Ligand code: ADP
C-alpha cells in the first residue's frame with residue numbers, strides 16, 4: 131500500500147504528492163487526513179496523507195517512519211477544501227492545511243543516533259562523535275562525517291547503532307491523576323489508628339464516583355502518603371487521565387432563556403430558520419443597525435441547528451469582541467461551547483480544537499481560523515461584523531473567511547449568515563444583485579432611538595484659539611456626564627496617523643492626481659508619494675488650498691490624550707485601553723469589567739473599544755479625530771471610516787438613556803463623516819459605489835497585489851519590472867497592470883519592497899499567470915533571497 135503525501139516543505143517543487151510505502155504493520159492504521167513522519171532527503175519531516183493507493187509510478191520508494199495521529203486530523207471535506215484554498219489564494223497546499231490546524235499539531239521531528247555497543251568496538255570514525263554521550267543528533271553526525279556517512283550505515287547494519295525519532299509537540303497534552311474506591315475494598319486492611327486513611331476512604335465512599343486525586347487530598351486535608359498507603363493496599367485505584375485546559379475556567383455563566391423576538395426580528399428569523407430546516411446552502415446578509423438584536427437572532431438560529439443534531443460556527447472579528455460575546459453564548463448553550471481566538475495559549479487552543487474534533491462540543495465561538503473547525507455535521511456558519519478587515523488573513527494562505535465559510539456551507543448544505551450594521555460594499559452589492567439574500571433590521575430593539583451624532587469642526591476651534599485636542603463642545607459634554615454620573619467613551623483612531631499630511635487650517639490633504647488616494651509622507655527626502663502608481667511630488671511648505679502655514683503631518687497617542695485629560699478634567703476617573711494596557715492575559719476583560727461596574731467615568735481607547743461593548747450607562751461617545759483613517763493610502767479608506775464611526779457611535783444609548791456622539795474632524799464635509807450623522811448606510815453605499823465605478827475599484831473590478839522583496843534593491847527593481855512586463859504581455863487589454871512602485875512600507879527587516887497591482891474583470895488568466903510567477907521565481911535557485919507574495923483580493927496595502 132502506498133500513501134500519497136503532501137510534505138511539510140513549502141516550496142514550489144514540493145507542492146505535489148510524494149509516494150511512500152506503508153509498512154505492513156501500519157496498513158490497518160494509515161488513512162487520508164493523518165499526519166505522518168517521512169524521510170525527505172537527509173531529513174525527517176511531517177506530511178499529510180492525502181490518498182491511500184495500491185501502486186505508484188515511482189521506483190525505489192521510501193517507507194513511512196511513523197504515524198502521528200490515531201484518527202485523521204483533516205476530514206475528507208477539509209482535505210478538498212485545502213486544495214481549493216491553495217488554488218484560489220495561490221499558496222502551497224501544506225500552508226493551507228497548516229492554517230486549518232492548531233499550532234500544536236505542527237511538530238518538529240528530530241532524528242537521533244543511539245549507541246548500542248561499547249565505543250572501543252566502533253569504527254574510529256564514530257568514536258570522537260560519541261565520546262561520553264550515548265545519543266547524538268543525526269544532523270551532528272552528518273555535519274561531522276560529511277562524505278563518510280557510509281560508516282554510520284555500516285554501524286547501523288551491524289547493530290552497533292540505532293536510530294530514534296523524537297517528535298516534539300508544542301502545547302502537549304495535559305494529564306491529571308484520578309482515583310476511586312477499588313471494587314472489592316477490604317477495609318479491615320486499614321489499621322484502627324490510621325485516622326487519615328480512614329477519613330480518605332470515608333470521603334470516597336460518600337462521593338461514590340471518580341474524583342481528581344488532588345481535589346480529594348485538599349478536601350480531606352490528607353497527604354499524598356496517606357493516599358499512597360491505600361493504593362498499596364489495593365483499596366483505592368489511581369490512574370492518569372488526559373484533561374483539557376479550559377480557557378474559561380472559573381468563569382460562571384448564568385443560564386439565560388431565549389427572548390421573545392420582536393416583530394422585526396421575527397421577520398428576519400423566519401426565512402433563516404426555513405433555510406436551516408430545509409438544509410439549504412443559502413447566504414444571508416443580515417443588515418441590522420447597531421443594537422437591533424442581531425445577536426439574539428444568531429442565538430436562536432443556533433438553537434434550531436442544535437435541535438437538529440447539528441453543529442454551528444459563530445465567527446467574531448477579533449479578541450476584542452470575544453469576552454462579552456462568549457459570555458452570551460455560554461449563558462445560552464453552556465458546555466456545548468468551545469472558544470478559539472488568539473488570546474488562548476497554544477495548549478488551550480489545542481484542547482479546544484480536540485473537543486471540537488471529538489464532537490464533545492456543538493458550537494464554536496471564535497475568530498478567523500475557527501472557520502476551519504473540524505465539525506462533521508455542520509448546520510450553520512455565522513460571521514458577525516462581516517465587513518471587518520481581520521477576516522482577511524494577511525499571510526499565506528491569504529484567504530478571506532467569508533469565501534471559506536460559503537465554500538464549507540456548500541459542502542454541508544447549510545446556510546451562512548453574514549451580519550453587520552455596515553456591510554462591506556462587496557457583500558451589499560452581491561446582496562442587491564440577489565447572490566446573497568438581503569435581510570434588514572432597521573430599528574433598535576423596542577424602538578430605542580439611534581444616538582444623535584454631531585460633527586465638531588476642528589478648524590473653527592483652531593480659529594477660535596483652542597489648540598487643545600478637545601473641542602469646547604466635547605469638554606462640556608464630558609462635564610455634563612460627570613455631573614449626571616453617566617459614562618463616556620473616548621475613541622482615538624491610531625491607524626493611519628503617521629502617514630498623511632494635512633492642513634490644520636482648512637483640512638486639505640494632498641492626493642494623487644491619478645489615483646484618488648492620499649499621498650504618503652516620506653521622511654527621508656521630505657516628499658509625498660502615491661503607493662498605487664508611483665507619482666511623487668515635493669512636500670509643500672504652504673497649503674495649496676488656503677495658503678496657510680499649518681500644513682504638516684501629525685499624530686498623537688492614547689497616552690498623550692490621557693495626560694491631557696487628567697490635566698483638564700482632574701476629577702474624572704479614566705480607564706485607558708490600548709495595546710499597552712492590555713498586554714497581559716485577561717487584562718482586557720478586567721478593564722471592561724471595571725468599567726462595567728462603574729469604576730471609571732471615561733473609557734479611553736483605540737480600535738479595540740469600537741465594537742461589541744454593550745454597557746447601559748454609556749450616553750456619550752467622543753471621537754477625537756474622525757478623519758484619521760480617511761487618509762490611509764487605500765481605496766477603502768472612506769468605507770472604513772464610515773464603518774468605524776457608525777460602530778463607535780453604536781456604543782452610545784443602547785439601553786434606556788439616549789446617546790449622544792461627537793465627531794471631531796478637520797474635514798467635516800466629507801461624505802463618510804456627514805452620512806454618519808444620519809446613520810445613512812444606503813446613502814453611503816450609493817455614493818461610495820459611484821466613486822468605485824469611476825476609479826474602477828472593487829466591487830466593480832477584482833484586484834490582485836504582487837509584492838516583491840529582497841535585501842538587494844536593484845534586484846527588487848529589476849524583478850518587479852520583469853513581473854510587470856510579463857503581466858502586461860499576458861493580460862487582455864481591459865486588464866490594468868499598475869506598477870511596479872515602492873510599497874507603502876518601503877522596507878521591512880532590511881528587505882526592500884516593490885509592488886504591482888492588477889485590476890481586472892473577466893480575466894481567466896490571472897490565477898494562472900500568478901501561479902506561473904510563483905513557480906518560476908521559487909524554482910529558480912539563482913534568485914537567492916528574493917521573495918514574492920501574492921494576494922488575490924488584497925485588503926492590506
Ligand atoms: P446587535 O447584535 O444588533 O448589536 P443585540 O443582539 O446586542 O444587538 O441587542 C441589543 C440589546 O437588545 C441587547 O441588550 C439585547 O439583550 C437586547 N435584545 C435583543 N433582542 C431582544 C428582544 N427580542 N427582547 C428584548 N431585548 C432584546
Ligand code: ZN
Pocket residue numbers: 642643644645646660661662663664665
Ligand atoms: Zn497615483
